[in-house]
Amino acid sequence: xxxxxxxxxxxxxxxxxxxxxxxxxxxxxxxxxxxxxxxxxxxxxxxxxxxxxxxxxxxxxxxxxxxxxxxxxxxxxxxxxxxxxxxxxxxxxxxxxxxxxxxxxxxxxxxxxxxxxxxxxxxxxxxxxxxxxxxxxxxxxxxxxxxxxxxxxxxxxxxxxxxxxxxxxxxxxxxxxxxxxxxxxxxxxxxxxxxxxxxxxxxxxxxxxxxxxxxxxxxxxxxxxxxxxxxxxxxxxxxxxxxxxxxxxxxxxxxxxxxxxxxxxxxxxxxxxxxxxxxxxxxxxxxxxxxxxxxxxxxxxxxxxxxxxxxxxxxxxxxxxxxxxxxxxxxxxxxxxxxxxxxxxxxxxxxxxxxxxxxxxxxxxxxxxxxxxx
Ligand SMILES: *Cc1c(COP(=O)(O)O)cnc(C)c1O
Numbered sequence: 001x002x003x004x005x006x007x008x009x010x011x012x013x014x015x016x017x018x019x020x021x022x023x024x025x026x027x028x029x030x031x032x033x034x035x036x037x038x039x040x041x042x043x044x045x046x047x048x049x050x051x052x053x054x055x056x057x058x059x060x061x062x063x064x065x066x067x068x069x070x071x072x073x074x075x076x077x078x079x080x081x082x083x084x085x086x087x088x089x090x091x092x093x094x095x096x097x098x099x100x101x102x103x104x105x106x107x108x109x110x111x112x113x114x115x116x117x118x119x120x121x122x123x124x125x126x127x128x129x130x131x132x133x134x135x136x137x138x139x140x141x142x143x144x145x146x147x148x149x150x151x152x153x154x155x156x157x158x159x160x161x162x163x164x165x166x167x168x169x170x171x172x173x174x175x176x177x178x179x180x181x182x183x184x185x186x187x188x189x190x191x192x193x194x195x196x197x198x199x200x201x202x203x204x205x206x207x208x209x210x211x212x213x214x215x216x217x218x219x220x221x222x223x224x225x226x227x228x229x230x231x232x233x234x235x236x237x238x239x240x241x242x243x244x245x246x247x248x249x250x251x252x253x254x255x256x257x258x259x260x261x262x263x264x265x266x267x268x269x270x271x272x273x274x275x276x277x278x279x280x281x282x283x284x285x286x287x288x289x290x291x292x293x294x295x296x297x298x299x300x301x302x303x304x305x306x307x308x309x310x311x312x313x314x315x316x317x318x319x320x321x322x323x324x325x326x327x328x329x330x331x332x333x334x335x336x337x338x339x340x341x342x343x344x345x346x347x348x349x350x351x352x353x354x355x356x357x358x359x360x361x362x363x364x365x366x367x368x369x370x371x372x373x374x
Contacts, residue, residue, distance in 0.1 A: 006363065008311030009183035009284075012248050012353040013237075020240035024232050032210070035235040040193065042242040043178060046161060047170025049195035051202035054235055055209050058157040058179025060228035061192035062090035062127075065175045068204040069151045071096045075124035080110045081320040081331075082339045083129045087155050088319045091127070098329070099123070100320050102336040107136040107273045111338075116144050125151035130159035130169055132315075133185075133283040136275040138164050138172045145173060153177070157192070160185050161249050162281030169281065170195045180234075185248060185281055186241035188234040251353035252282040258357055259285050259349065262364040268293070268371060285351040286315045288342060289371070295344035297374040302347055304370035310363055315348040 024035060040052030055061045071077060073095045079087055081100040088098045101114040108131040115126060128141045138154065145152035152173025159169035160178050170176035175198065178184075180191035194205050204223075207213055212225025230238075241248070256272075263269050270288035274280045289298055298314070305312045318339050320331035333340065349363055 003309055003362065005309035006311060006350045006355075006359050007352075008313055008348060008350050010352040010354065011182045011187045012244075012251070013187075014244065016244070017237055017240040021233060021236050024236045030232050031229055033232045035232045035239055036230055039235040039238040039242065042239060043160075043170075043193045044195050046168060046242070046245065047156075047176060047178075047195040048168045049170060049176070050197045051195065051199070053194040053202060053205045053209065054230040054238075055192045055194065055205075055228040056230050056234075057190055057228075058177055058181070058192035059086040059090060060209070060226070061177035061179070061194045062086055062153065062155060063093050064205045064208050064226075064228065065153045065177060065194060065201075066090050066094050066096065067208060068201045069125060069153070069174065071124050071151070074122065076120060076122045077125045077127050078110075078115050078118045078123060079127040080129050080131075080339075081318045081336050082108055082131060082316055082343065083155070083319060084157070084316060085319055085322060086157075087127060087129055088325065092328070096124070097122075098319075100331070100336060102338045103131075103342065104137065105338050105342060107134050107275065108132065108342060109134060109137050110141070112137050112140040112144065115141065116148070119148055119150070123148075123150060125153060126173075127153045127155060129155040129157075130162070132272060132286055133159045133162050133169075133281045134273060134275050135159060135162050135164035135169055136273075139167070142172045157184070158283035159281050161245050163276055163279040165276075174198060175201055180238060183284075185252065185283060186238065186245060188230065188238040188241070191230050191234050191238060248353050249281050252351070253277075253280060255351060255353070255355045255360070256280070256282045256285055258355075258360045259363075262360050263287065263367070266364075266368060266371065269367070282351070284315060284348045286346050286348045287367075289345040289347070291341065291345070293345055293374055298345050298347060301367070301370035301374060304373065305347075305363075305366055308366040310366055311350050313348045314343065315346050316343060318343045
């Protein structure tokens with residue numbers, strides 16, 4: 001009998017989530033209503049922030065933060081090349097200049113020393129990312145931003161519910177942005193959410209997500225804005241998922257633990273690092289092959305896994321090596337050696353809350369075969 005494929009990710013939608021959405025459809029109020037407010041409050045509370053502003057994607061949230069902080073033409077923003085493309089795109093939308101610095105090979109977040117060394121008189125902000133949910137260094141980034149008088153946007157799109165010490169993801173710097181695409185810890189289908197303590201920034205983001213509308217008067221537009229609204233249907237799903245956040249994160253931690261144990265004997269496989277394992281918010285489970293493997297070895301291993309019906313992906317393809325970024329910013333292979341060394345050897349394995357012990361066993365078996373062939 002042929003085995004069922006195991007997908008790379010899969011949202012955890014419970015019957016309670018379905019039941020939370022149906023009344024919205026029957027109620028007739030489908031945008032900007034009570035569900036977005038309650039979803040915003042739940043996420044802001046979890047991030048230890050005063051305000052939450054729901055938007056239609058994580059990218060939209062990052063874009064609004066960039067605009068609200070007045071980052072524009074020629075302003076430099078120090079950020080990471082080891083991330084999802086949105087962290088750079090949100091700067092390019094505003095003609096700001098992403099200044100990439102290399103990562104810490106221990107946890108894949110931006111190297112704090114390199115970050116500080118890249119600050120120039122034209123630097124306006126820093127934009128670090130909690131890669132795969134790891135909160136390492138965020139207190140240090142915050143101290144650097146404060147000391148150097150810079151704004152800080154926390155791209156916590158991969159870290160909802162995680163902690164660094166007692167500090168929750170989303171609580172660092174001026175503002176943080178979460179995302180709710182279906183592969184994230186919780187989902188709204190599509191969606192994002194900005195969290196901040198800054199009243200002015202919150203007002204600006206709230207206005208700009210809604211065509212720059214004045215909050216006081218109907219059809220009065222105070223500024224250039226966008227339609228980045230999140231529907232009540234999405235928000236009601238988010239609200240229900242937030243109620244189950246701790247349950248979902250615990251399930252994901254248990255799956256990560258299963259992988260740790262199953263893969264422990266594979267000597268040439270580096271297991272994913274996590275800053276605070278007991279309170280971790282796992283986004284993906286990304287292994288790293290030993291340095292003796294080449295990129296084509298890695299690609300061959302992924303090919304083997306896929307043929308065996310096991311979903312996998314390289315995570316990430318470095319931003320500075322994306323074709324249009326190379327053309328626009330003149331970046332090249334060799335610019336960020338640590339990022340490149342890591343990125344050429346990573347494989348994201350199937351990872352979601354309802355992955356079974358049996359699935360993990362199968363992944364372990366096929367991964368072992370794939371590596372033996374290299
Ligand atoms: C998911 C993600 C985003 C936002 O993605 P959207 O698809 O726009 O919601 C931004 N940054 C990182 C690092 C992400 O993983």
